[in-house]
Amino acid sequence: MARSLDVLGDRWTLLLIREFLLGPKRFKDLLAILTSMGPNRLSERLAMLVENAVIQPVTLHTPAATPAYELTALGERLRTPVLALGFWGLSLPVDERIDPSSARAELIALCLTAANDSVASVGLHEVYEFQVGAEIFHIQVSDGSLLARSGSCTELADVKIQCDMETFIALALRQITPTQALREGHAKLLHGDRPAFTRVFKVLEYKP
Template sequence: MGRSYDQFCPAARALDVIGGRWTLLIVRELLLGPKRYTDLVAGLPGIGPNVLAERLRELGGAGVVSRSRLPPPAASTVYELTALGEAMRPVVDELTRWGLRFLGAPRPGERFRLGWLLGCVRAGFRPELARGLHETYEFRVDGDVFHLRVDDGTLDVRHGAAGEAACVVSTDLATFMAVGARLLTVEEALERGLAQLEGGPDAVARAVSILGAHLEATNGRYGIIGAVGATFRPDAVRGVRETYEFRIGDFLFHARVDEGTVEMNQGPAPDPAAALITDLATLLQLGAGTLTLEDAFAGGSATAEGDPEASLRMAAAFGVVLADP
Protein backbone atom coordinates (compact mmCIF):
# COMPACT_ATOMS: atom_id res chain seq x y z
CA MET A 1 0.00 0.00 0.00
CA GLY A 2 1.00 3.66 -0.26
CA ARG A 3 1.45 6.12 2.55
CA SER A 4 -0.41 5.42 5.79
CA TYR A 5 -1.98 7.81 8.28
CA ASP A 6 -0.40 5.66 11.01
CA GLN A 7 -3.48 5.96 13.21
CA PHE A 8 -5.16 3.13 15.10
CA CYS A 9 -8.59 4.24 13.87
CA PRO A 10 -11.11 2.45 11.56
CA ALA A 11 -11.69 5.58 9.43
CA ALA A 12 -7.95 6.13 9.03
CA ARG A 13 -7.40 2.46 8.13
CA ALA A 14 -10.20 2.67 5.54
CA LEU A 15 -8.60 5.76 4.01
CA ASP A 16 -5.26 3.93 3.92
CA VAL A 17 -6.99 1.51 1.52
CA ILE A 18 -9.34 3.69 -0.56
CA GLY A 19 -8.22 7.26 0.14
CA GLY A 20 -5.72 7.57 -2.69
CA ARG A 21 -6.43 9.57 -5.85
CA TRP A 22 -8.59 7.58 -8.31
CA THR A 23 -9.04 4.63 -5.93
CA LEU A 24 -12.64 5.31 -4.95
CA LEU A 25 -13.57 6.03 -8.58
CA ILE A 26 -12.21 2.61 -9.56
CA VAL A 27 -14.53 1.12 -6.95
CA ARG A 28 -17.37 3.22 -8.41
CA GLU A 29 -16.77 1.68 -11.84
CA LEU A 30 -16.57 -1.88 -10.52
CA LEU A 31 -19.81 -1.51 -8.57
CA LEU A 32 -21.51 -1.66 -11.99
CA GLY A 33 -20.01 -5.07 -12.72
CA PRO A 34 -16.73 -6.72 -13.77
CA LYS A 35 -14.56 -4.63 -16.09
CA ARG A 36 -11.65 -5.25 -18.39
CA TYR A 37 -8.60 -3.06 -17.99
CA THR A 38 -9.56 -1.18 -21.16
CA ASP A 39 -13.09 -0.63 -19.80
CA LEU A 40 -11.61 0.98 -16.69
CA VAL A 41 -9.35 3.22 -18.79
CA ALA A 42 -12.39 4.33 -20.81
CA GLY A 43 -14.46 4.93 -17.68
CA LEU A 44 -11.74 6.95 -15.95
CA PRO A 45 -10.60 9.55 -18.49
CA GLY A 46 -7.47 11.29 -17.28
CA ILE A 47 -6.00 8.39 -15.32
CA GLY A 48 -2.54 7.27 -16.37
CA PRO A 49 -2.06 3.56 -17.19
CA ASN A 50 0.69 3.25 -14.59
CA VAL A 51 -1.52 4.81 -11.92
CA LEU A 52 -4.42 2.49 -12.79
CA ALA A 53 -2.19 -0.58 -12.68
CA GLU A 54 -0.77 0.49 -9.32
CA ARG A 55 -4.19 1.19 -7.82
CA LEU A 56 -5.51 -2.17 -8.99
CA ARG A 57 -2.49 -3.88 -7.47
CA GLU A 58 -3.07 -2.08 -4.16
CA LEU A 59 -6.78 -2.91 -4.12
CA GLY A 60 -6.00 -6.52 -4.94
CA GLY A 61 -3.48 -6.67 -2.11
CA ALA A 62 -6.09 -5.30 0.29
CA GLY A 63 -8.62 -7.92 -0.76
CA VAL A 64 -10.99 -5.36 -2.30
CA VAL A 65 -10.56 -6.35 -5.97
CA SER A 66 -9.92 -9.71 -7.59
CA ARG A 67 -8.93 -10.66 -11.12
CA SER A 68 -10.44 -13.50 -13.13
CA ARG A 69 -10.64 -14.71 -16.71
CA LEU A 70 -13.93 -14.95 -18.54
CA PRO A 71 -14.72 -18.26 -20.29
CA PRO A 72 -14.58 -18.50 -24.11
CA PRO A 73 -15.52 -16.93 -26.43
CA ALA A 74 -14.72 -13.77 -24.44
CA ALA A 75 -11.58 -15.15 -22.77
CA SER A 76 -10.80 -11.73 -21.33
CA THR A 77 -9.24 -10.86 -18.00
CA VAL A 78 -11.61 -8.81 -15.86
CA TYR A 79 -11.40 -7.05 -12.53
CA GLU A 80 -14.27 -7.30 -10.07
CA LEU A 81 -15.04 -6.46 -6.48
CA THR A 82 -14.74 -9.08 -3.79
CA ALA A 83 -17.33 -9.36 -1.02
CA LEU A 84 -15.19 -6.87 0.90
CA GLY A 85 -15.26 -4.49 -2.06
CA GLU A 86 -19.02 -4.91 -2.53
CA ALA A 87 -19.42 -3.77 1.07
CA MET A 88 -18.35 -0.32 -0.16
CA ARG A 89 -21.65 0.05 -2.06
CA PRO A 90 -23.59 1.92 0.68
CA VAL A 91 -20.54 4.11 1.31
CA VAL A 92 -20.30 5.13 -2.36
CA ASP A 93 -24.08 5.59 -2.57
CA GLU A 94 -24.09 7.91 0.44
CA LEU A 95 -21.09 9.83 -0.92
CA THR A 96 -22.91 10.24 -4.24
CA ARG A 97 -26.06 11.39 -2.47
CA TRP A 98 -24.07 13.91 -0.45
CA GLY A 99 -22.21 15.05 -3.59
CA LEU A 100 -25.47 15.93 -5.36
CA ARG A 101 -25.46 19.10 -3.27
CA PHE A 102 -22.32 20.28 -5.07
CA LEU A 103 -23.05 19.08 -8.61
CA GLY A 104 -24.67 22.15 -10.17
CA ALA A 105 -24.03 22.77 -13.85
CA PRO A 106 -21.11 21.10 -15.65
CA ARG A 107 -17.88 23.09 -15.40
CA PRO A 108 -15.91 23.96 -18.56
CA GLY A 109 -13.82 20.98 -19.63
CA GLU A 110 -15.65 18.45 -17.41
CA ARG A 111 -16.24 15.05 -18.99
CA PHE A 112 -19.41 13.02 -18.65
CA ARG A 113 -20.28 9.34 -19.01
CA LEU A 114 -23.61 7.63 -18.51
CA GLY A 115 -22.04 5.18 -16.05
CA TRP A 116 -21.34 8.02 -13.65
CA LEU A 117 -25.02 8.97 -13.73
CA LEU A 118 -25.97 5.44 -12.68
CA GLY A 119 -24.50 6.14 -9.27
CA CYS A 120 -27.00 9.00 -8.95
CA VAL A 121 -29.80 6.60 -9.95
CA ARG A 122 -28.75 4.18 -7.22
CA ALA A 123 -28.35 7.01 -4.71
CA GLY A 124 -31.89 8.18 -5.48
CA PHE A 125 -33.43 4.74 -4.85
CA ARG A 126 -36.45 4.79 -2.53
CA PRO A 127 -36.55 1.34 -0.89
CA GLU A 128 -39.79 2.02 0.98
CA LEU A 129 -41.61 2.00 -2.39
CA ALA A 130 -40.00 -1.28 -3.46
CA ARG A 131 -40.95 -3.58 -0.58
CA GLY A 132 -42.22 -6.89 -1.93
CA LEU A 133 -41.29 -5.93 -5.51
CA HIS A 134 -39.19 -8.28 -7.65
CA GLU A 135 -38.61 -6.79 -11.10
CA THR A 136 -35.88 -5.90 -13.56
CA TYR A 137 -35.92 -2.84 -15.82
CA GLU A 138 -33.68 -2.38 -18.85
CA PHE A 139 -32.68 1.03 -20.24
CA ARG A 140 -30.98 1.79 -23.56
CA VAL A 141 -29.72 5.36 -23.46
CA ASP A 142 -27.86 6.71 -26.50
CA GLY A 143 -26.49 3.25 -27.22
CA ASP A 144 -25.46 2.45 -23.64
CA VAL A 145 -27.36 -0.45 -22.08
CA PHE A 146 -27.85 -1.07 -18.36
CA HIS A 147 -30.42 -2.72 -16.14
CA LEU A 148 -31.83 -2.22 -12.66
CA ARG A 149 -32.87 -5.21 -10.59
CA VAL A 150 -35.23 -4.52 -7.67
CA ASP A 151 -35.59 -7.28 -5.11
CA ASP A 152 -37.81 -6.61 -2.09
CA GLY A 153 -36.49 -3.16 -1.22
CA THR A 154 -32.97 -3.62 -2.56
CA LEU A 155 -31.48 -2.40 -5.84
CA ASP A 156 -28.67 -3.66 -8.05
CA VAL A 157 -27.52 -1.52 -11.00
CA ARG A 158 -25.45 -3.23 -13.70
CA HIS A 159 -24.12 -2.52 -17.15
CA GLY A 160 -25.43 -4.69 -19.99
CA ALA A 161 -28.78 -6.16 -20.97
CA ALA A 162 -31.09 -7.95 -18.57
CA GLY A 163 -31.96 -11.60 -19.10
CA GLU A 164 -35.65 -10.94 -18.55
CA ALA A 165 -37.03 -7.45 -18.05
CA ALA A 166 -40.46 -6.21 -17.05
CA CYS A 167 -39.88 -3.34 -19.47
CA VAL A 168 -37.24 -2.02 -21.86
CA VAL A 169 -36.98 1.73 -22.39
CA SER A 170 -34.98 3.23 -25.26
CA THR A 171 -34.30 6.96 -25.19
CA ASP A 172 -31.63 9.67 -25.24
CA LEU A 173 -29.72 11.07 -22.28
CA ALA A 174 -31.65 14.34 -22.03
CA THR A 175 -35.00 12.54 -21.90
CA PHE A 176 -33.70 9.97 -19.41
CA MET A 177 -32.54 12.75 -17.09
CA ALA A 178 -35.76 14.73 -17.56
CA VAL A 179 -37.94 11.76 -16.59
CA GLY A 180 -35.76 10.94 -13.60
CA ALA A 181 -35.92 14.55 -12.38
CA ARG A 182 -39.71 14.65 -12.89
CA LEU A 183 -39.38 17.34 -15.55
CA LEU A 184 -41.15 15.02 -17.98
CA THR A 185 -43.53 12.12 -17.42
CA VAL A 186 -43.01 8.76 -19.09
CA GLU A 187 -46.36 9.16 -20.85
CA GLU A 188 -45.29 12.52 -22.30
CA ALA A 189 -41.94 11.11 -23.44
CA LEU A 190 -43.67 8.22 -25.22
CA GLU A 191 -46.37 10.42 -26.78
CA ARG A 192 -43.77 12.88 -28.11
CA GLY A 193 -41.61 10.10 -29.55
CA LEU A 194 -38.73 10.88 -27.18
CA ALA A 195 -38.73 7.32 -25.82
CA GLN A 196 -39.81 3.86 -26.96
CA LEU A 197 -41.17 1.17 -24.64
CA GLU A 198 -41.17 -2.60 -24.80
CA GLY A 199 -43.24 -4.24 -22.09
CA GLY A 200 -45.84 -2.99 -19.67
CA PRO A 201 -46.35 0.75 -19.01
CA ASP A 202 -47.17 -0.10 -15.38
CA ALA A 203 -43.66 -1.51 -14.92
CA VAL A 204 -41.91 1.59 -16.20
CA ALA A 205 -44.15 3.77 -14.02
CA ARG A 206 -43.05 1.73 -10.99
CA ALA A 207 -39.42 2.11 -12.04
CA VAL A 208 -39.68 5.89 -12.25
CA SER A 209 -41.51 6.17 -8.93
CA ILE A 210 -38.77 4.36 -7.02
CA LEU A 211 -35.72 5.59 -8.96
CA GLY A 212 -36.35 9.30 -9.39
CA ALA A 213 -34.46 12.27 -7.99
CA HIS A 214 -33.59 11.88 -4.33
CA LEU A 215 -35.65 13.90 -1.85
CA GLU A 216 -32.63 15.70 -0.40
CA ALA A 217 -31.39 16.63 -3.88
CA THR A 218 -34.64 18.43 -4.67
CA ASN A 219 -35.31 20.05 -1.29
CA GLY A 220 -38.13 17.57 -0.76
CA ARG A 221 -39.95 18.55 -3.97
CA TYR A 222 -40.30 16.66 -7.22
CA GLY A 223 -41.17 18.01 -10.64
CA ILE A 224 -39.88 21.14 -12.30
CA ILE A 225 -40.00 23.12 -9.05
CA GLY A 226 -37.82 20.66 -7.17
CA ALA A 227 -35.38 20.17 -10.05
CA VAL A 228 -34.81 23.92 -10.44
CA GLY A 229 -34.61 24.39 -6.68
CA ALA A 230 -31.91 21.73 -6.50
CA THR A 231 -29.64 23.88 -8.70
CA PHE A 232 -29.79 26.88 -6.34
CA ARG A 233 -26.37 28.37 -5.56
CA PRO A 234 -26.59 30.36 -2.31
CA ASP A 235 -23.08 31.84 -2.61
CA ALA A 236 -24.11 33.62 -5.82
CA VAL A 237 -26.84 35.69 -4.15
CA ARG A 238 -25.60 36.59 -0.67
CA GLY A 239 -27.28 39.82 0.41
CA VAL A 240 -29.97 39.54 -2.30
CA ARG A 241 -33.68 39.71 -1.46
CA GLU A 242 -35.91 39.37 -4.52
CA THR A 243 -38.31 37.01 -6.25
CA TYR A 244 -37.92 35.36 -9.68
CA GLU A 245 -40.67 33.85 -11.79
CA PHE A 246 -40.37 30.87 -14.16
CA ARG A 247 -42.89 30.35 -16.96
CA ILE A 248 -42.38 26.93 -18.55
CA GLY A 249 -45.12 26.65 -21.13
CA ASP A 250 -48.37 26.96 -19.18
CA PHE A 251 -46.70 26.07 -15.88
CA LEU A 252 -45.71 28.90 -13.54
CA PHE A 253 -43.66 28.84 -10.36
CA HIS A 254 -41.43 31.25 -8.50
CA ALA A 255 -38.36 31.38 -6.29
CA ARG A 256 -38.11 33.75 -3.33
CA VAL A 257 -34.43 34.45 -2.56
CA ASP A 258 -33.54 35.88 0.83
CA GLU A 259 -29.90 36.29 1.93
CA GLY A 260 -28.62 33.07 0.36
CA THR A 261 -31.74 30.99 1.02
CA VAL A 262 -34.52 30.08 -1.40
CA GLU A 263 -38.19 29.16 -1.10
CA MET A 264 -39.76 27.51 -4.15
CA ASN A 265 -43.52 27.73 -4.74
CA GLN A 266 -45.98 27.00 -7.50
CA GLY A 267 -47.90 29.82 -9.16
CA PRO A 268 -47.04 33.35 -10.26
CA ALA A 269 -44.88 35.65 -8.14
CA PRO A 270 -46.65 38.69 -6.66
CA ASP A 271 -43.95 41.14 -7.77
CA PRO A 272 -41.05 39.39 -9.56
CA ALA A 273 -37.79 41.22 -10.09
CA ALA A 274 -37.26 39.11 -13.21
CA ALA A 275 -39.06 36.36 -15.11
CA LEU A 276 -37.73 33.64 -17.42
CA ILE A 277 -40.09 32.47 -20.16
CA THR A 278 -39.07 29.32 -21.99
CA ASP A 279 -40.03 25.73 -22.84
CA LEU A 280 -39.13 22.42 -21.22
CA ALA A 281 -36.44 21.46 -23.73
CA THR A 282 -34.64 24.78 -23.35
CA LEU A 283 -34.89 24.61 -19.56
CA LEU A 284 -33.23 21.19 -19.68
CA GLN A 285 -30.37 22.49 -21.80
CA LEU A 286 -29.89 25.56 -19.61
CA GLY A 287 -29.85 23.41 -16.48
CA ALA A 288 -27.39 20.94 -17.99
CA GLY A 289 -25.06 23.72 -19.11
CA THR A 290 -25.28 22.69 -22.78
CA LEU A 291 -26.91 26.00 -23.78
CA THR A 292 -25.92 29.47 -22.65
CA LEU A 293 -28.55 32.01 -21.71
CA GLU A 294 -27.39 34.35 -24.49
CA ASP A 295 -27.76 31.61 -27.10
CA ALA A 296 -31.24 30.78 -25.81
CA PHE A 297 -32.22 34.45 -26.11
CA ALA A 298 -30.63 34.78 -29.55
CA GLY A 299 -32.38 31.64 -30.82
CA GLY A 300 -35.75 32.79 -29.53
CA SER A 301 -36.24 29.77 -27.24
CA ALA A 302 -36.15 31.94 -24.11
CA THR A 303 -37.04 35.50 -23.20
CA ALA A 304 -36.81 37.52 -19.99
CA GLU A 305 -38.93 40.19 -18.40
CA GLY A 306 -38.09 42.65 -15.65
CA ASP A 307 -34.85 44.24 -14.54
CA PRO A 308 -31.92 43.03 -16.74
CA GLU A 309 -29.57 43.06 -13.73
CA ALA A 310 -32.05 40.95 -11.76
CA SER A 311 -32.17 38.51 -14.70
CA LEU A 312 -28.41 38.07 -14.43
CA ARG A 313 -28.69 37.49 -10.68
CA MET A 314 -31.44 34.97 -11.37
CA ALA A 315 -29.19 33.11 -13.82
CA ALA A 316 -26.32 33.08 -11.34
CA ALA A 317 -28.58 31.89 -8.53
CA PHE A 318 -29.69 28.82 -10.46
CA GLY A 319 -26.45 27.85 -12.19
CA VAL A 320 -27.36 28.98 -15.71
CA VAL A 321 -24.25 29.31 -17.87
CA LEU A 322 -23.50 32.77 -19.24
CA ALA A 323 -21.33 33.08 -22.36
CA ASP A 324 -19.85 36.35 -21.10
CA PRO A 325 -20.16 36.77 -17.31
Protein backbone atom coordinates (compact mmCIF):
# COMPACT_ATOMS: atom_id res chain seq x y z
CA MET A 1 0.00 0.00 0.00
CA ALA A 2 2.84 2.38 0.83
CA ARG A 3 4.45 1.76 -2.56
CA SER A 4 1.11 2.31 -4.30
CA LEU A 5 0.69 5.62 -2.50
CA ASP A 6 4.20 6.63 -3.57
CA VAL A 7 2.86 6.60 -7.12
CA LEU A 8 -0.81 7.51 -6.65
CA GLY A 9 -0.98 9.44 -3.40
CA ASP A 10 -0.08 12.94 -4.58
CA ARG A 11 -2.84 15.46 -5.18
CA TRP A 12 -4.38 15.27 -8.70
CA THR A 13 -2.89 11.90 -9.60
CA LEU A 14 -6.03 9.81 -9.10
CA LEU A 15 -8.07 12.46 -10.92
CA LEU A 16 -5.72 12.05 -13.87
CA ILE A 17 -6.22 8.29 -13.74
CA ARG A 18 -9.99 8.90 -13.71
CA GLU A 19 -9.71 10.85 -16.96
CA PHE A 20 -7.58 8.16 -18.61
CA LEU A 21 -10.25 5.58 -17.74
CA LEU A 22 -12.31 7.39 -20.41
CA GLY A 23 -9.63 6.85 -23.05
CA PRO A 24 -6.50 8.60 -24.36
CA LYS A 25 -6.15 12.28 -23.47
CA ARG A 26 -4.05 15.10 -24.84
CA PHE A 27 -2.17 17.47 -22.54
CA LYS A 28 -4.54 20.33 -23.37
CA ASP A 29 -7.58 18.10 -22.75
CA LEU A 30 -6.36 17.36 -19.23
CA LEU A 31 -5.49 20.99 -18.56
CA ALA A 32 -8.96 22.10 -19.69
CA ILE A 33 -10.64 19.62 -17.32
CA LEU A 34 -8.34 20.07 -14.31
CA THR A 35 -8.04 23.82 -14.65
CA SER A 36 -6.55 24.44 -11.19
CA MET A 37 -3.73 21.97 -11.71
CA GLY A 38 -1.52 24.18 -13.86
CA PRO A 39 0.77 23.10 -16.73
CA ASN A 40 3.92 22.59 -14.65
CA ARG A 41 2.30 20.28 -12.12
CA LEU A 42 0.50 18.41 -14.91
CA SER A 43 3.80 17.85 -16.73
CA GLU A 44 5.38 16.53 -13.52
CA ARG A 45 2.53 14.12 -12.81
CA LEU A 46 2.45 12.80 -16.37
CA ALA A 47 6.21 12.23 -16.36
CA MET A 48 5.95 10.37 -13.05
CA LEU A 49 3.12 8.15 -14.32
CA VAL A 50 5.08 7.36 -17.50
CA GLU A 51 8.17 6.55 -15.44
CA ASN A 52 6.14 4.10 -13.35
CA ALA A 53 4.52 2.48 -16.42
CA VAL A 54 0.99 3.57 -15.43
CA ILE A 55 0.49 5.56 -18.66
CA GLN A 56 2.31 5.68 -21.98
CA PRO A 57 2.65 8.21 -24.81
CA VAL A 58 0.54 7.55 -27.90
CA THR A 59 -0.25 9.38 -31.12
CA LEU A 60 -3.86 10.22 -31.96
CA HIS A 61 -4.86 10.77 -35.58
CA THR A 62 -7.59 13.42 -35.32
CA PRO A 63 -6.93 13.83 -38.30
CA ALA A 64 -3.42 15.18 -37.82
CA ALA A 65 -0.96 13.27 -35.65
CA THR A 66 -1.36 14.54 -32.08
CA PRO A 67 0.63 13.40 -29.03
CA ALA A 68 -1.41 12.07 -26.12
CA TYR A 69 -1.29 9.59 -23.23
CA GLU A 70 -3.22 6.45 -22.39
CA LEU A 71 -3.27 3.83 -19.65
CA THR A 72 -0.93 0.87 -19.90
CA ALA A 73 -2.13 -2.63 -18.96
CA LEU A 74 -0.83 -1.90 -15.45
CA GLY A 75 -2.73 1.38 -15.35
CA GLU A 76 -5.92 -0.26 -16.59
CA ARG A 77 -5.87 -2.47 -13.49
CA LEU A 78 -6.69 0.69 -11.51
CA ARG A 79 -10.19 0.83 -13.06
CA THR A 80 -11.90 -1.22 -10.35
CA PRO A 81 -10.24 0.41 -7.29
CA VAL A 82 -10.61 3.96 -8.63
CA LEU A 83 -14.32 3.53 -9.37
CA ALA A 84 -14.76 1.80 -6.00
CA LEU A 85 -13.30 4.94 -4.37
CA GLY A 86 -15.89 7.01 -6.20
CA PHE A 87 -18.75 4.88 -4.90
CA TRP A 88 -17.25 4.90 -1.41
CA GLY A 89 -17.30 8.68 -1.53
CA LEU A 90 -21.08 8.65 -1.98
CA SER A 91 -21.34 7.70 1.70
CA LEU A 92 -19.37 10.72 2.89
CA PRO A 93 -21.08 13.93 4.08
CA VAL A 94 -21.80 16.39 1.29
CA ASP A 95 -18.96 18.91 0.87
CA GLU A 96 -20.49 22.35 0.26
CA ARG A 97 -17.31 23.43 -1.53
CA ILE A 98 -18.19 21.13 -4.44
CA ASP A 99 -20.29 22.82 -7.10
CA PRO A 100 -23.01 20.41 -8.34
CA SER A 101 -23.02 22.19 -11.70
CA SER A 102 -19.48 20.89 -12.31
CA ALA A 103 -20.82 17.34 -12.73
CA ARG A 104 -20.01 15.68 -16.06
CA ALA A 105 -22.28 13.16 -17.73
CA GLU A 106 -19.35 11.12 -19.05
CA LEU A 107 -18.11 10.57 -15.49
CA ILE A 108 -21.58 9.46 -14.45
CA ALA A 109 -21.54 7.07 -17.42
CA LEU A 110 -18.12 5.81 -16.35
CA CYS A 111 -19.51 4.95 -12.92
CA LEU A 112 -22.61 3.34 -14.41
CA THR A 113 -20.43 0.92 -16.35
CA ALA A 114 -19.15 -0.40 -13.01
CA ALA A 115 -22.46 -0.32 -11.09
CA ASN A 116 -24.81 -2.05 -13.50
CA ASP A 117 -25.97 -5.66 -13.67
CA SER A 118 -23.78 -7.27 -16.35
CA VAL A 119 -26.48 -9.88 -17.05
CA ALA A 120 -28.46 -7.17 -18.87
CA SER A 121 -25.76 -6.89 -21.55
CA VAL A 122 -24.73 -10.52 -21.97
CA GLY A 123 -24.73 -11.37 -25.67
CA LEU A 124 -24.92 -7.72 -26.77
CA HIS A 125 -22.31 -6.12 -29.01
CA GLU A 126 -23.40 -2.50 -29.43
CA VAL A 127 -22.20 1.09 -29.16
CA TYR A 128 -24.29 3.85 -27.58
CA GLU A 129 -23.38 7.49 -28.24
CA PHE A 130 -24.63 10.36 -26.10
CA GLN A 131 -24.82 14.12 -26.55
CA VAL A 132 -25.55 15.49 -23.09
CA GLY A 133 -25.43 19.26 -23.29
CA ALA A 134 -22.04 20.08 -24.80
CA GLU A 135 -20.57 16.67 -23.90
CA ILE A 136 -20.17 13.81 -26.36
CA PHE A 137 -19.19 10.34 -25.20
CA HIS A 138 -19.99 6.74 -26.00
CA ILE A 139 -20.29 3.36 -24.32
CA GLN A 140 -19.06 0.15 -25.91
CA VAL A 141 -21.03 -2.96 -24.92
CA SER A 142 -19.38 -6.33 -25.50
CA ASP A 143 -21.08 -9.43 -24.08
CA GLY A 144 -21.51 -8.22 -20.49
CA SER A 145 -18.55 -5.83 -20.52
CA LEU A 146 -19.11 -2.06 -20.68
CA LEU A 147 -16.52 0.61 -21.49
CA ALA A 148 -17.18 4.36 -21.39
CA ARG A 149 -15.06 6.56 -23.68
CA SER A 150 -14.85 10.31 -24.29
CA GLY A 151 -15.86 11.69 -27.70
CA SER A 152 -17.68 10.20 -30.65
CA CYS A 153 -17.17 6.57 -31.60
CA THR A 154 -15.16 5.86 -34.73
CA GLU A 155 -17.84 3.60 -36.22
CA LEU A 156 -21.56 4.30 -36.58
CA ALA A 157 -23.22 3.93 -33.18
CA ASP A 158 -26.19 1.61 -32.83
CA VAL A 159 -27.99 4.33 -30.87
CA LYS A 160 -27.35 8.08 -30.67
CA ILE A 161 -29.17 10.02 -27.96
CA GLN A 162 -29.38 13.74 -27.24
CA CYS A 163 -30.59 15.10 -23.90
CA ASP A 164 -29.65 17.39 -21.02
CA MET A 165 -27.92 16.39 -17.79
CA GLU A 166 -31.10 16.28 -15.73
CA THR A 167 -32.73 13.87 -18.19
CA PHE A 168 -29.62 11.69 -18.41
CA ILE A 169 -29.52 11.27 -14.63
CA ALA A 170 -33.28 10.64 -14.47
CA LEU A 171 -32.99 7.94 -17.13
CA ALA A 172 -30.06 6.28 -15.37
CA LEU A 173 -31.91 6.24 -12.04
CA ARG A 174 -35.14 4.98 -13.68
CA GLN A 175 -36.99 8.11 -12.57
CA ILE A 176 -38.25 8.47 -16.13
CA THR A 177 -38.57 5.86 -18.87
CA PRO A 178 -37.02 6.25 -22.33
CA THR A 179 -40.55 6.32 -23.80
CA GLN A 180 -41.53 9.18 -21.49
CA ALA A 181 -38.32 11.07 -22.25
CA LEU A 182 -39.00 10.90 -25.99
CA ARG A 183 -42.73 11.62 -25.72
CA GLU A 184 -42.23 14.64 -23.48
CA GLY A 185 -39.37 16.04 -25.53
CA HIS A 186 -36.70 15.61 -22.87
CA ALA A 187 -34.60 13.38 -25.14
CA LYS A 188 -34.11 13.02 -28.88
CA LEU A 189 -33.19 9.84 -30.72
CA LEU A 190 -30.69 10.88 -33.39
CA HIS A 191 -30.05 7.36 -34.65
CA GLY A 192 -31.45 3.91 -33.90
CA ASP A 193 -34.94 2.73 -33.01
CA ARG A 194 -37.01 3.03 -29.85
CA PRO A 195 -36.51 -0.58 -28.68
CA ALA A 196 -32.76 -0.01 -28.85
CA PHE A 197 -33.10 3.23 -26.89
CA THR A 198 -35.05 1.38 -24.20
CA ARG A 199 -32.36 -1.30 -24.11
CA VAL A 200 -29.64 1.30 -23.46
CA PHE A 201 -31.00 2.18 -20.04
CA LYS A 202 -31.68 -1.40 -19.09
CA VAL A 203 -27.98 -2.00 -19.70
CA LEU A 204 -26.99 1.15 -17.80
CA GLU A 205 -29.45 0.89 -14.94
CA TYR A 206 -27.80 1.85 -11.65
CA LYS A 207 -27.60 -1.06 -9.21
CA PRO A 208 -26.44 0.32 -5.83
